[in-house]
Structure formats: C-alpha cells, structure tokens
Amino acid sequence: MTEEKRRRGRPARKAADEGPGARERILQAARAEFAERGYDRTTMRGIARAAGVDAALVHHYFGTKDDVFAAAIEVSFEPAMVLPQILGQGEAGIGERLARYFIGIWENPATRAPLLAIVRSALTHEAAAKVLRGFVLRRLLERVAGELDVPDPRFRAELAASHMVGIVILRYVIQVEPLASVDPEEIVRMVAPSLQRYLTEDVDGRPTED
Amino acid sequence: MTEEKRRRGRPARKAADEGPGARERILQAARAEFAERGYDRTTMRGIARAAGVDAALVHHYFGTKDDVFAAAIEVSFEPAMVLPQILGQGEAGIGERLARYFIGIWENPATRAPLLAIVRSALTHEAAAKVLRGFVLRRLLERVAGELDVPDPRFRAELAASHMVGIVILRYVIQVEPLASVDPEEIVRMVAPSLQRYLTEDVDGRPTED
Numbered sequence: 262m263t264e265e266k267r268r269r270g271r272p273a274r275k276a277a278d279e280g281p282g283a284r285e286r287i288l289q290a291a292r293a294e295f296a297e298r299g300y301d302r303t304t305m306r307g308i309a310r311a312a313g314v315d316a317a318l319v320h321h322y323f324g325t326k327d328d329v330f331a332a333a334i335e336v337s338f339e340p341a342m343v344l345p346q347i348l349g350q351g352e353a354g355i356g357e358r359l360a361r362y363f364i365g366i367w368e369n370p371a372t373r374a375p376l377l378a379i380v381r382s383a384l385t386h387e388a389a390a391k392v393l394r395g396f397v398l399r400r401l402l403e404r405v406a407g408e409l410d411v412p413d414p415r416f417r418a419e420l421a422a423s424h425m426v427g428i429v430i431l432r433y434v435i436q437v438e439p440l441a442s443v444d445p446e447e448i449v450r451m452v453a454p455s456l457q458r459y460l461t462e463d464v465d466g467r468p469t470e471d
Numbered sequence: 472m473t474e475e476k477r478r479r480g481r482p483a484r485k486a487a488d489e490g491p492g493a494r495e496r497i498l499q500a501a502r503a504e505f506a507e508r509g510y511d512r513t514t515m516r517g518i519a520r521a522a523g524v525d526a527a528l529v530h531h532y533f534g535t536k537d538d539v540f541a542a543a544i545e546v547s548f549e550p551a552m553v554l555p556q557i558l559g560q561g562e563a564g565i566g567e568r569l570a571r572y573f574i575g576i577w578e579n580p581a582t583r584a585p586l587l588a589i590v591r592s593a594l595t596h597e598a599a600a601k602v603l604r605g606f607v608l609r610r611l612l613e614r615v616a617g618e619l620d621v622p623d624p625r626f627r628a629e630l631a632a633s634h635m636v637g638i639v640i641l642r643y644v645i646q647v648e649p650l651a652s653v654d655p656e657e658i659v660r661m662v663a664p665s666l667q668r669y670l671t672e673d674v675d676g677r678p679t680e681d
Contacts, residue, residue, distance in 0.1 A: 380594070381594055381595050383644075383645060384590075384591055384594050384595070384640070384644055384645075385591050385594070385595055390644065390645050390646070393645055394645050394646065394647055402647070413649070415648075415649060416649050416650060416653060416657075416661075417661075419641055419647055419649070419650040420638075420650070420658075420661055420662065422637070422641065422647075423634065423637035423638045423640070423641045423642075423650070424633065424634045424637050424665070425637065426636075426637040426640050426641060427632070427633035427634050427635065427636040427637025427638070427640065428630075428633045428637070430594070430633070430636050430637065430640065431629055431632065431633045431636060432633075434593075434594055434600065435593060435594075435600050435603055435604050436600070436604065437604055437612070437629055437632075439623070439625060439626050439629070440626060440629040440630070440633065443626060447626075448630075451626075451627075451630055451669070452630065454668065455634070455665040455668065458664065458665065459661070
C-alpha cells in the first residue's frame, strides 16, 4: 500500500503499533500536538503520525479526539496517583499539600507546555471547555470534594481550584511580576491558608474539626 | 469623494466625528470589535467604521491598536472612579469590597462580553497579554498595592487578583457547576476573607493593624 493510499483510506495496523508503550506514546504525542496546534487544529491522524502509529490504534485506545484531549489532561495531573496522597493524610495541611502539588505540575517544564496549550484551548473553544469541565468535575473536583467534611464541598473545591487556576494565568500566561518570578514556595506559603479555609472550615471561618 | 475611494486612501475627517461623544463611541465600538473578532482580527479601520468615525480620529484619540485595547479594558474596570471607593474606606472590609466590585463587573452583561473577549485575547496572543500586563500592573495592581500596609504589597495585590481571575475563568468561561450558578454574594462571602488576609495581614497571618 503506498503512503498516499494509506493517507486517504483507513490505515492498516502495523505490528509495531501494538507494543506495550503504544498507549503512552500516543498520549505524549497528543500532548505535543495539542500544545503545538491547539485544540481545533489537532487531528486524530496527526496524533497517530506523531506517535508513529496508525490512526485506528488511537481510536482503539481512546475513542474520539475529545477522549484523547481528556486523557492528555489527566496524564499531566495524574489524579489517581497523587490525589490519594494529598487527601489521605487528614485535614491538617491539606491546603498546603494541594497548593504544592498544583504549583509543582506547572513548575515542571515537561507538563507546563502541554497544560498551557490545554488551558488556552479550553478558554477559546467551547468543545475543549466542555472536555475540561467534564474532566475537572469528574476526576479532580469530585474526588477532592468527596473527602471534605464541609457544607457545599464541591463549591469549596471549586473555590480552591479557582485560586490555583488564577495563579497559573497570572504567573505563567500573562506573566505579571513579581508573581511570575517569585519562588514557588512563597506562593504555597501565602495561598495554603486560603485553600485550607475553603476545604476544612465552615462558612463563618470556624474549623469543622481538629 | 466616493465611499470606495475613501476606503482606499486616508479617510477625510467628517465634521460629525468631532462631537463630544466621539471618544466614548469609539471606545464602545472598540469593545464590541475586540469582543466579536478577538485581538488579532480587530483593526483600527474596523473600529472606526463601527463607531461611524474616520480611522484618523481613532488614531488621534488613542494612538495605536494596543492603546485602544488598553483603553477598552480600562473603561470596563473604571479604576479611576471605583478604586478610591474601595481603597479609601480603610482596611476593614477591603477584601469584601474588592470581591464585590470585581464580581459586579462580570455579572453585568454589558461589561462581561467585552471583558471575556479581552481575557481570551490576552490568553492566546502575546501582544494582547503584554497590554493587559501593562494595564494590570500600572492601573490596577499598583494603585491597590500603593494603599497597602503589608510586606510585598504588589505580590499581595497579585495574589488577590489571581483569585478573582480564577473565579472568572471557572464561573464564566469554563462554567463549572455549582460555581457557575451560585449567587454572587455567596462567592463574595467565601472569598472576601482570603483577599482580606492577602491585603492586610502579615505573612504569619497576624493583622498588620486594626
């Protein structure tokens, strides 16, 4: 089958595609593609090409482009691995652990570029916003909220998330000084008490326990 | 001079342009143009056409496209009018007043649409980000910081701003529930203590005065 023919028709699956690293390779390629092209101009075929696999395999592992997009977000946050660590150590210090985790993801250049692209896509394309909304709700906020012993736990989790999102925007996107250059631990130190209050104190500011 | 000719050459200034409302009309047109087309595709000529004035008058009043962009942001925030009210009443309640002012601008549909467009532009175009950075720094954050009696007042002002920006992103852009539908006063009530801490308390959480 010629390269031209394969581009037009349904691509043949190659034996090399099926290796155990294929799924991970596709995810890395997807992050790079979304980062470089944005949500709109990223295609399943382009992701497949960048990963060195057939488009059929991308469909096989992930389904639609939106599903790949959601998986590309998730691989950056690793919620299944990290959230239990943050939430499982009790209420004391939860604000600090959450702030450090979130800032840490953005301080890592390997995760920052694709995440920036994802955030930009979500802010400019309703389809991408919908994916992020679904992902943020299902995977991150609900898990956090499920561990909280406060009224309106999801609202509280969203308030904490909003603060971290805003810091990301001002520090990494708009790059307002001195916030853009300050030591990340300085941000954690200042922000942790705000997150702690949202996640563990009742409306009038009294701790719900401890 | 024919309409076709005027489009090609430097437009003649009409007597009607010079009315006292021309500047305001240009600003309204600029906000609408930036909102509809985004930063990149908005032109001085397009703004002039929408305002019913000659492009030369837009240049006369504002200079460059970036200057119009900055002015379009500023007219939404009205910092000259509003900031003295927020800052001039002492430290007690400053977090609540700032939160209510900021949310209020976004709850008003007349200011929300153009602001959303401006935020989207700043998040996706470096030129727009640079304008917002300059504006945010010069006009808003420095004025707020100038009134604060805390260490690193600009950093503190930016932390407060970051929280409000993040709420705007989650509530109005990504529209995460329940944050997207909750009564604005509920947000003010929850967020005000965080802003108050940034703007008036020292690093260890002790009030700097009162």
